[in-house]
Amino acid sequence: MELNLKRTLTCIILTVLTTLCTHAQTLCVIDGTPLPDSLLHVTIDEMRSDSAKQIVSHRLGLIPPYAIETIQTFSAEEQAKNITFCKTPRDIVFIRTNSFAELQWVLNGKMIKPRKKLTIIDYKLTPQRIMEALPKGIKPTDIGSVNIITYINDPRQEKHPTIVIKTKTFNRLTNQRSLTEESNE
Incomplete structure (x- = not known):
């Protein structure tokens, strides 16, 4: 058997x-x-x-x-x-x-240049590459949120995939401003 x-x-x-x-x-x-x-x-x-x-x-x-x-x-x-x-x-x-596959970078609402170019394919294969490409002066510990925006079905050819980063200090400032505005109303 x-x-x-x-x-x-x-x-x-x-x-x-x-x-x-x-x-x-x-x-x-x-x-x-x-x-x-x-x-x-x-x-x-x-x-x-x-x-x-x-x-x-x-x-x-x-x-x-x-x-x-x-x-x-x-x-x-x-x-x-x-x-x-x-x-x-x-x-x-x-x-x-x-170049339309390269990620554009937006940090706290402003366009910035990364330390090195990164494509959406690079990001998909190894998301850790974002840390290597972070602009000068930004540390991984400063990051509050990261979002990737792709424009697959958008007919406007000038649209690049975009990485949107908000830092923790920016999030705190935004929250403080919204609380101040609410208290003034």
Whole structure:
């Protein structure tokens, strides 16, 4: 009985491994960063179509189609000459975004420049990068709230994804002003 169970489990494991190897996914790389399949799952045929930018935009849900500069597709054999993969992808898709994917920063209601540029994709993959890009003079302990605003369905192309930060001191000042205004009424 135990021997049959081991044989059955071995057969199941071999079947799963064979399936994984024969059905490798497309590797998507945006601005030099590989994306996990859970974030963007596309096929090479979709990326070769005329609506590739709309497909990427819709599936990511982060950037509008006009924020995608280029999409290039390659077979894994073309690109894998000098690259070693744990599991060789079926195809490789390189996506390059333009400045419309960069986060604009608003601190306490004023536009500011970050210490280093950050895209909405960078934020989605590793939110900790916000701390690295914080403007000079702002410490993580100063932050009261952080909101990310995306303009996916907005027809105005000048709209960038925006990170809105309010500091704790700004929140206290705002609360004190509103209490003073209420008491004056």
